[in-house]
Amino acid sequence: MADFVAWGFCTGSRTLLVDVQRVVQPWALPEPDPHPLSMDLVPRADALWDLLRAAVRQIPGERPRAALSGGLDSRAIALAASDRAGLTLGTFGEQDAVDLPVAAQVGRLLGVPHAITVLPGDASRAGEERVFSATGGLGGADAAPGAWTDARWAPDCDVLLSGMSGDVVWGDTPLGGRTPQARLRKLGVRVVGDPADGMPQAPAWASPSGAAAWLNLFTRQACVTWNGVLPRLAYTPVVPVCWEPHLLSFCLALPAEDRAERALLRTMLERHGPDVARVPAVRGATCDLDRAMATDPRWRAELDTMAADRDAWVRLGLDPRGVGRLLRLQRDGQRRRGALVSRLRVLRRWTAL
Numbered sequence: 001m002a003d004f005v006a007w008g009f010c011t012g013s014r015t016l017l018v019d020v021q022r023v024v025q026p027w028a029l030p031e032p033d034p035h036p037l038s039m040d041l042v043p044r045a046d047a048l049w050d051l052l053r054a055a056v057r058q059i060p061g062e063r064p065r066a067a068l069s070g071g072l073d074s075r076a077i078a079l080a081a082s083d084r085a086g087l088t089l090g091t092f093g094e095q096d097a098v099d100l101p102v103a104a105q106v107g108r109l110l111g112v113p114h115a116i117t118v119l120p121g122d123a124s125r126a127g128e129e130r131v132f133s134a135t136g137g138l139g140g141a142d143a144a145p146g147a148w149t150d151a152r153w154a155p156d157c158d159v160l161l162s163g164m165s166g167d168v169v170w171g172d173t174p175l176g177g178r179t180p181q182a183r184l185r186k187l188g189v190r191v192v193g194d195p196a197d198g199m200p201q202a203p204a205w206a207s208p209s210g211a212a213a214w215l216n217l218f219t220r221q222a223c224v225t226w227n228g229v230l231p232r233l234a235y236t237p238v239v240p241v242c243w244e245p246h247l248l249s250f251c252l253a254l255p256a257e258d259r260a261e262r263a264l265l266r267t268m269l270e271r272h273g274p275d276v277a278r279v280p281a282v283r284g285a286t287c288d289l290d291r292a293m294a295t296d297p298r299w300r301a302e303l304d305t306m307a308a309d310r311d312a313w314v315r316l317g318l319d320p321r322g323v324g325r326l327l328r329l330q331r332d333g334q335r336r337r338g339a340l341v342s343r344l345r346v347l348r349r350w351t352a353l
Helices: 002-007 041-057 072-080 099-110 123-134 145-156 181-187 208-218 227-232 245-252 256-272 289-295 297-308 310-315 320-331 339-350
Strands: 064-067 088-094 114-119 159-162 238-240
Touching: 002 181, 002 339, 041 072, 041 245, 041 256, 064 072, 072 099, 072 256, 088 099, 088 145, 099 114, 114 145, 123 145, 123 289, 123 297, 123 339, 181 320, 208 245, 208 256, 289 297, 289 320, 297 320, 297 339, 310 320, 320 339
Parallel strands: 064 088, 064 159, 088 114, 159 238
Antiparallel strands: none
């Protein structure tokens, strides 16, 4: 439970479904051939394009839909898949989410039918029950907005192409640090694990920056961010395109300068989709669970109910005073991120099982 509170739904190959014991599973990837360091920049960008195109082409489905947030990762996948028969694009977000108009512009440039789903502020509350059940009690409010679109998009698509983890695969997003120890102590948590303990070494052909990405990705590879997301979608299977083994191994061998600010991905877009590449980047709040917690009256009422449930936190071995204070800060918009609150919400659900 301490690892769950500190890190998220589960970390590395640690999972609460096996009593929070680490069970390291093999993760074999093919060596990249050719190796990206054997190429100059332009051939490297073209090789990335070829691998991405191959990845989206091999995904089965007669009615594929590419999830398009408007960011670089999703627009690259949408571009690579744009000539697939039956392709549609899908975007979801709250009414004032800044990525909706950006995604709409990308969709127009690609000339692909585009479904835009506007979420209500309590979408994560409305979808949480199915997420909780589908993930065996691991899913929580932080993962639930996707459940809202799943049921609505299913009639129009049979597979969803996702850019999940693209920020790490061809970007430089580091492994997120655990919740600070001081905050955990206030919640009553004393001991947590370290996701690097027992982690298999990165492949010998990985670059130094690729080895850092390997650590980040391995903590997701058999857990909620990848496999665990798939069963939450009872209607439409999700395929994380960036995890295709040959594409992934190529990207793990990239030098740091290619991964910084997704430099190689940007070069690839400029060469193979210059109009799409010129669309301004998304800046500002997108689908914002944290904002909903602070503004939607149903969310605020639930956070108050959670804060008042002292018996549940005592049964879980947490300090009800620390938990209550954190929940009230979230309710009042004084905490920037709601992921920890989402995990506490799942823990409280466990007490009713």
